[in-house]
Amino acid sequence: MNVTPELDTRFREAALREGLVDVRFDVFDSPVGELFVAATDRGLARISYRPEGMEESLARTFGVRVLRTPLDDVRRELDEYFEGTRRKFDLSLDLRVAPFHADVLRELALVPYGRTDTYGALAAKVGRPRAARAVGTVMNRNPIPIVLPCHRIVGADGSLTGYAGGLDVKRRLLRLEGATLV
Amino acid sequence: MMGSMAATDPIPPFERFYLLHRDEVLGYLRRLLGPRAEDAWQETFLRALRAYDRLQHGKHLRAWVFTIATNVAMDDLRARKPVQLENGDEPSVELHREAFRELEHLTGDLPPTERAAVVLRYGYDLPYTQIADALGSSEDAARAAASSGVRRLRRTHERHT
Numbered sequence: 472m473n474v475t476p477e478l479d480t481r482f483r484e485a486a487l488r489e490g491l492v493d494v495r496f497d498v499f500d501s502p503v504g505e506l507f508v509a510a511t512d513r514g515l516a517r518i519s520y521r522p523e524g525m526e527e528s529l530a531r532t533f534g535v536r537v538l539r540t541p542l543d544d545v546r547r548e549l550d551e552y553f554e555g556t557r558r559k560f561d562l563s564l565d566l567r568v569a570p571f572h573a574d575v576l577r578e579l580a581l582v583p584y585g586r587t588d589t590y591g592a593l594a595a596k597v598g599r600p601r602a603a604r605a606v607g608t609v610m611n612r613n614p615i616p617i618v619l620p621c622h623r624i625v626g627a628d629g630s631l632t633g634y635a636g637g638l639d640v641k642r643r644l645l646r647l648e649g650a651t652l653v
Numbered sequence: 654m655m656g657s658m659a660a661t662d663p664i665p666p667f668e669r670f671y672l673l674h675r676d677e678v679l680g681y682l683r684r685l686l687g688p689r690a691e692d693a694w695q696e697t698f699l700r701a702l703r704a705y706d707r708l709q710h711g712k713h714l715r716a717w718v719f720t721i722a723t724n725v726a727m728d729d730l731r732a733r734k735p736v737q738l739e740n741g742d743e744p745s746v747e748l749h750r751e752a753f754r755e756l757e758h759l760t761g762d763l764p765p766t767e768r769a770a771v772v773l774r775y776g777y778d779l780p781y782t783q784i785a786d787a788l789g790s791s792e793d794a795a796r797a798a799a800s801s802g803v804r805r806l807r808r809t810h811e812r813h814t
Contacts, residue, residue: 472680474694479675482695491702496668526666536705537666 483540493534497542498522502553503640508545514563515545518615520636532567549617555647558584560618568614571597575609582623585648589627603627611635617644664711667702674718677777681719684760684772685726693729697722716783723769723787730765748775748803756806759813766790767802774799 486492494516496509507525509517511533519525529537544562551557566573574597582588590603590610599605610621616635622644626632629652634641645652678697682690700721708717748756753775760768766788773779773787785795 472676472683474675474679478679478691478694482698485695485699486702489699489703491699493706526668527663530664530666534706535664535667535708536702537668538671538702539668 483538486538487540491536492538492540493536494529494532495538495540495542496526496529497539497546499546501549503636503643506549508542508549510542510545511565513565515615515618516565516567518617520616520640552617553647558648562618564615564618566614568612571599571605572609572612575606576613576619579610579613579619579621579624582620584620585650587623587625587629587645587650590624590632591627593624607632620644623648623650662710662712664705664708665714667705670701670705670714670718671698674715678718678722681772681777682722682726684757684776685723685765685768686729687761689729693722693725696725700725713783716779716786719773719777719779719783720787723773724789726769727765730768746800746803748806750775756803756810759806759809760802762809763802763805766798767805770795770798771802771806 487495490512494509494511496507496517498505498507500506504520505522507517507519507522508515509525509529516533517525517529526537548557548560548562552560566576568576575593578593578596582593590606591600594600594602594606597606606624610624611633613619613621613635616622622634622641631638631641631652642652675694675698679690679694682693682697686693697718701718704721708714748771753771757776760771763771769788770784773784774781779787781792781795781799784799785792788795788798790798
């Protein structure tokens with residue numbers, strides 16, 4: 472006895488309407504592969520290139536009432552970004568990270584579209600000029616890549632160094648934005 | 654010690670729990686309520702979601718959701734049909750799965766408690782301890798309800814043949 476898509480949708484909508492959901496998520500295709508996206512009532516909470524284990528991760532951070540529902544506003548802004556018609560995201564964010572991470576991510580958000588900056592420069596901007604490596608860790612654990620543009624952070628010599636979605640994706644995002652690559 | 658217990662039975666994200674049980678719960682409610690099952694099904698999962706963040710562990714979630722579904726169905730059935738209780742002194746009877754399949758179409762005529770007990774026992778293989786939880790009764794009472802339901806099914810079956 473299978474639940475029909477209509478019945479399933481009706482339930483998910485009722486659950487949202489009643490405010491019973493801690494965090495909702497969706498998975499959709501993009502030019503850089505499948506994206507797992509999650510949001511709370513406060514805002515966008517996660518973007519991940521790898522859906523495996525993400526529901527458990529959400530449950531640990533935001534609560535066990537994790538439900539899949541369409542996230543149309545997030546999807547629309549990402550679509551526009553990938554089409555090259557959006558340079559800045561208007562989504563509110565729900566960041567639950569340690570204070571140092573929050574400081575770094577706030578500075579990261581200010582790196583303009585189509586430009587790059589270095590780990591060291593970002594460290595200097597948060598008043599920790601010697602903490603380039605720690606900034607690297609923050610980039611590595613960035614909960615909302617693309618929207619928080621860690622792809623714009625490169626090594627001191629201009630090398631791409633690393634990226635959660637793979638270096639190909641990093642290169643692709645920078646090319647899309649028209650950034651100059653070494 | 655506490656930590657390791659929690660680690661072996663973590664509460665799964667609701668989405669996983671929902672995908673795992675939504676179809677069989679709908680099947681169960683159809684057996685109990687027929688065409689009224691869809692509203693009861695939605696109410697079941699909304700009740701589950703309302704209580705989900707207060708669960709202490711992820712054990713017995715299947716029995717737990719059947720309990721909620723049974724409560725929802727009972728509310729519906731009791732509102733429509735008076736409960737008839739059988740004399741509980743008769744010896745308990747059991748049914749083979751094959752025999753249940755033959756009699757299942759008659760379960761609609763059973764009183765709610767007997768109907769739920771019979772369907773949970775023979776349709777879903779739940780042990781009497783879990784059926785007792787679902788019915789909010791003792792294990793003996795659950796066994797008696799299933800037993801009395803089976804007797805009633807057989808009588809109805811004989812009348813029809």
